[in-house]
Amino acid sequence: MTIQPKKPRTKPAEERLDDLMNAAEKLFLSKGFVSTTVSEIVLSADVAKGTFYHYFQSKNDIMEALRTRYMDWYLGHIQTALDNQTSACDKLKSWCENSVKYYVEKQHIHDMLFHDEYHGRGNDHETRAVEQIKSILAFGEKNQEWPALPPELIATMIYHSMHAAVDNLSNSTEYNQYNLGEILYQRFSQLLK
Secondary structure: OOOOOOOOOOOOHHHHHHHHHHHHHHHHHHHOOOOOOHHHHHHHHOOOHHHHHHHOOOHHHHHHHHHHHHHHHHHHHHHHHHHOOOOHHHHHHHHHHHHHHHHHHOHHHHHHHHHHOOOOOOOHHHHHHHHHHHHHHHHHHHOOOOOOOOHHHHHHHHHHHHHHHHHOHHHOOOOOOOOHHHHHHHHHHHHHO
16 A cells, blocks of 8 residues: 655745735636735635735735736746847837737736726836836937937837727727737837937
8 A cells, every 4th residue: 555645734935926926816807806805815825824924915915916927027028029139120129019919918917907906107017118118219329220319208108009009909990919019110110210
């Protein structure tokens, strides 16, 4: 008779944290942030309530951690694509195409994190995306691919134009997720010249 080894009583810290965040994300998507309780999150993650409070002080803290995780994923994928480009124009084109691609890929998560019950002014996550665009603008100016422009204003316009266009994908008869990146690139290129 073989004795089965017992399941470990505790998981590694990274795994418990992932379990909590994944459970919260799933519950926030299905029930909404306000309707989800910490008790439901820990039950779904199969961890003790004390484990939740070891990592987070509140539901708001885990929501902020989910936003950071999403933006790390989103900007990381875009940056990987940008790193393969050599000119500022190619970087801007890559940013337009990949920002749409990755936004659409997890749009339901993005909307839950940033729209459904949250939309403030000047949030740090939006600032990170604007900073990524500002670096493309500075690169293009340095390489004389376009003239000096007010970088904060232009980067904000580019980001919010893309964001609004993607939000409108399901209603648009003018563009879709496959051609939107190219359309944005063409319009933004005209803006920069």
